[in-house]
Amino acid sequence: MKIEHLAINVTNPQAVSDWYEKNLGLTVVKKMDEAPYMTFLADDSGKVMIELYQNSKASVLEFAKLDPLMLHLAFVSEDPEQEKSRLVAAGAVLVSDDTLADGTRLLMLRDPWGLAIQFCKRAKPMLK
DSSP: OOOOEEEEEOSOHHHHHHHHHHHHOOEEEEEOSSTTOOEEEEOTTSSOEEEEEOOTTSOOOOGGGSOTTTSOEEEEOSOHHHHHHHHHHTTOEEEEEEEOTTSOEEEEEEOTTSOEEEEEEOSSOOOO
């Protein structure tokens, strides 16, 4: 099995999608211009997607109130320091910046809507 996508019910999927496209380089695979505004965004491998939408049948989590260890979206980063500067300037908020004993760097931010996003520079990459 391979993961196709992770779906996230958000308050303003069009704005979230625009921010993720502009600031994280995600690419639109499919986008609806009508409610529930389902938008599928692929990473640069083209193998994994997130789906953003606003479906009134379910509550939107208050992401800013969730500990990032409960829920976060993680990305591979070759330069976490550059990501931190660039994304904070784009409206993200720094949560933590840690270097593990093995040299792995883990940077945690919140996007402008409060969803925790992590940037990982692993000492030993975990993905192929």
